[in-house]
Amino acid sequence: xxxxxxxxxxxxxxxxxxxxxxxxxxxxxxxxxxxxxxxxxxxxxxxxxxxxxxxxxxxxxxxxxxxxxxxxxxxxxxxxxxxxxxxxxxxxxxxxxxxxxxxxxxxxxxxxxxxxxxxxxxxxxxxxxxxxxxxxxxxxxxxxxxxxxxxxxxxxxxxxxxxxxxxxxxxxxxxxxxxxxxxxxxxxxxxxxxxxxxxxxxxxxxxxxxxxxxxxxxxxxxxxxxxxxxxxxxxxxxxxxxxxxxxxxxxxxxxxxxxxxxxxxxxxxxxxxxxxxxxxxxxxxxxxxxxxxxxxxxxxxxxxxxxxxxxxxxxxxxxxxxxxxxxxxxxxxxxxxxxxxxxxxxxxxxxxxxxxxxxxxxxxxxxxxxxxxxxxxxxxxxxxxxxxxxxxxxxxxxxxxxxxxxxxxxxxxxxxxxxxxxxxxxxxxxxxxxxxxxxxxxxxxxxxxxxxxxxxxxxxxxxxxxxxxxxxxxxxxxxxxxxxxxxxxxxxxxxxxxxxxxxxxxxxxxxxxxxxxxxxxxxxxxxxxxxxxxxxxxxxxxxxxxxxxxxxxxxxxxxxxxxxxxxxxxxxxxxxxxxxxxxxxxxxxxxx
Amino acid sequence: xxxxxxxxxxxxxxxxxxxxxxxxxxxxxxxxxxxxxxxxxxxxxxxxxxxxxxxxxxxxxxxxxxxxxxxxxxxxxxxxxxxxxxxxxx
Numbered sequence: 247x248x249x250x251x252x253x254x255x256x257x258x259x260x261x262x263x264x265x266x267x268x269x270x271x272x273x274x275x276x277x278x279x280x281x282x283x284x285x286x287x288x289x290x291x292x293x294x295x296x297x298x299x300x301x302x303x304x305x306x307x308x309x310x311x312x313x314x315x316x317x318x319x320x321x322x323x324x325x326x327x328x329x330x331x332x333x334x335x336x337x338x339x340x341x342x343x344x345x346x347x348x349x350x351x352x353x354x355x356x357x358x359x360x361x362x363x364x365x366x367x368x369x370x371x372x373x374x375x376x377x378x379x380x381x382x383x384x385x386x387x388x389x390x391x392x393x394x395x396x397x398x399x400x401x402x403x404x405x406x407x408x409x410x411x412x413x414x415x416x417x418x419x420x421x422x423x424x425x426x427x428x429x430x431x432x433x434x435x436x437x438x439x440x441x442x443x444x445x446x447x448x449x450x451x452x453x454x455x456x457x458x459x460x461x462x463x464x465x466x467x468x469x470x471x472x473x474x475x476x477x478x479x480x481x482x483x484x485x486x487x488x489x490x491x492x493x494x495x496x497x498x499x500x501x502x503x504x505x506x507x508x509x510x511x512x513x514x515x516x517x518x519x520x521x522x523x524x525x526x527x528x529x530x531x532x533x534x535x536x537x538x539x540x541x542x543x544x545x546x547x548x549x550x551x552x553x554x555x556x557x558x559x560x561x562x563x564x565x566x567x568x569x570x571x572x573x574x575x576x577x578x579x580x581x582x583x584x585x586x587x588x589x590x591x592x593x594x595x596x597x598x599x600x601x602x603x604x605x606x607x608x609x610x611x612x613x614x615x616x617x618x619x620x621x622x623x624x625x626x627x628x629x630x631x632x633x634x635x636x637x638x639x640x641x642x643x644x645x646x647x648x649x650x651x652x653x654x655x656x657x658x659x660x661x662x663x664x665x666x667x668x669x670x671x672x673x674x675x676x677x678x679x680x681x682x683x684x685x686x687x688x689x690x691x692x693x694x695x696x697x698x699x700x701x702x703x704x705x706x707x708x709x710x711x712x713x714x715x716x717x718x719x720x721x722x723x724x725x726x727x728x729x730x731x732x733x734x735x736x737x738x739x740x741x742x743x744x745x746x747x748x749x750x751x752x753x754x755x756x757x758x759x760x761x762x763x764x765x766x767x768x769x770x771x772x773x774x775x776x777x778x779x780x781x782x783x784x785x786x787x788x789x790x791x792x793x794x795x796x797x798x799x800x801x802x803x804x805x806x807x808x809x810x811x812x813x814x815x816x817x818x819x820x821x822x823x824x825x826x827x828x829x830x831x832x833x834x835x836x837x838x
Numbered sequence: 839x840x841x842x843x844x845x846x847x848x849x850x851x852x853x854x855x856x857x858x859x860x861x862x863x864x865x866x867x868x869x870x871x872x873x874x875x876x877x878x879x880x881x882x883x884x885x886x887x888x889x890x891x892x893x894x895x896x897x898x899x900x901x902x903x904x905x906x907x908x909x910x911x912x913x914x915x916x917x918x919x920x921x922x923x924x925x926x927x928x
């Protein structure tokens with residue numbers, strides 16, 4: 247049985263969300279000023295901030311998306327874990343401390359600290375808004391995916407629920423409540439996932455009693471709303487995997503053969519789990535669609551050792567191609583993940599919540615510890631899901647919660663509630679970053695509205711309502727996309743728009759405001775345009791068949807960072823050199 | 839420009855160390871692992887000859903991935919312990 251609502255699950259879920267909201271209201275009474283609203287008065291302790299980093303960063307993409315991608319394609323999902331974590335090294339060693347010293351509330355503050363330019367603030371605020379919205383889509387999609395099986399509600403209801411809860415969190419107490427929501431979520435996520443991995447290792451692998459032949463095809467008719475299975479309404483007795491379970495005693499995703507013909511491995515250690523998997527054969531399901539609403543899934547046996555190598559996912563398939571052009575997508579994405587983290591506005595604003603650069607550094611170390619621990623666990627969670635016999639082949643995002651369900655309803659309820667809190671924590675951070683960009687950067691500095699402290703907070707609260715509404719609409723629109731895939735794009739845009747400006751501002755004395763404005767504009771527009779014109783967008787967003795999407799794509803590969811990041815640097819250098827004199831005049835004038 | 843704080847030099851050295859490791863891993867994955875679509879080496883190779891038998895039978899793909907994650911944390915710890923406070927304009 248894949249989906250079935252349970253009252254226990256609903257009770258645990260309601261308790262989690264209720265507790266988080268109550269905390270938010272309580273803390274809300276303590277943050278009235280702009281300094282409190284945007285930066286929690288700079289008084290958050292470094293350890294709490296470090297765990298809150300984990301809560302901010304480990305989004306639905308990490309938890310639901312990576313686990314799902316590993317469960318469906320193996321090692322490719324783990325590549326995201328590696329890249330996401332590596333990005334923190336850029337944040338820690340290059341960006342964090344200077345940005346902490348330069349800024350006050352927003353990324354635009356830091357970039358503009360030397361120049362006092364309205365144009366620069368405008369571009370930086372727009373970049374923050376675009377990146378945060380891009381990043382918001384997968385979070386909202388993840389929320390919808392979670393609520394569907396847990397509460398039996400449609401996708402849009404889940405998206406709307408997150409929208410309402412998060413807007414309440416952000417509107418009540420801004421950074422103070424957001425920090426604590428992220429702290430609680432970060433702690434819970436790491437602890438609960440450690441428990442699940444312990445259970446996975448203890449269970450080991452088991453071969454089903456009846457082997458699934460490669461002729462077994464599960465044909466599925468999906469109506470546009472996705473609710474009908476095999477022409478009959480989805481119910482507790484008519485699930486996608488009902489027939490499979492009746493015939494073979496297992497659902498989707500199982501081990502076909504263990505090393506040396508064993509039937510069960512028994513409990514395994516962290517290393518032996520991986521080596522046993524590498525020596526096994528796994529039944530995966532290949533998806534095919536006839537374009538008329540019928541999707542079929544055919545079993546394909548694959549070696550575990552092959553699933554522990556890159557290139558099984560369509561995004562990474564170029565790795566196995568001998569032509570170097572085909573490898574560019576992979577190289578570009580790994581570059582984007584590496585450079586993107588330190589360019590994400592919602593991560594950077596967390597540095598303004600601690601009191602000094604030393605605290606910023608210490609909290610990053612704590613963050614890397616918690617985030618790294620989680621990413622190590624993702625490989626086990628993904629492989630556990632891949633062999634759990636409980637996959638939903640139509641929705642990779644549900645792999646982790648469904649894996650938890652194989653250990654009982656209680657764990658499913660807890661995992662789903664934690665995942666929902668995961669979405670809340672990240673979405674709060676994103677909306678806060680966006681609201682800061684609107685109220686503090688755009689209204690106060692760019693449009694020079696006369697806003698006092700309270701006025702800024704009020705404007706930010708209104709902005710967070712609007713952003714929340716926008717996020718809900720986008721979340722409903724992009725229902726069917728793997729959430730990690732979408733976040734990969736957000737990293738591309740963030741790295742292209744923000745990184746050249748941040749790095750050159752810190753390391754090149756001749757950087758001018760015109761150079762930064764040009765580099766950010768070029769990075770933002772070129773990466774967005776590249777993504778829009780790519781085969782992946784045509785296929786996954788506009789629904790073109792794969793072959794047609796590849797033929798119609800304007801650009802040769804889908805991940806732009808490998809070109810658009812250097813383009814940003816180049817633009818910055820050229821424009822800065824061309825404008826050095828006028829900029830120096832401005833600075834002299836400003837000093838006089 | 840003296841008024842722009844700089845990341846400190848010790849951090850940049852550690853950053854360079856990590857960059858080289860990450861780039862090596864990505865390049866081996868892209869160019870050293872497959873030939874004609876078949877795994878021939880690189881990340882597919884089994885790790886051998888490491889002390890304490892910790893590597894028993896795992897591939898370089900797994901060891902490299904875990905190594906980059908755990909290595910990042912170790913470098914961060916080293917930095918936190920040895921970086922001077924205020925450590926800016928070094």
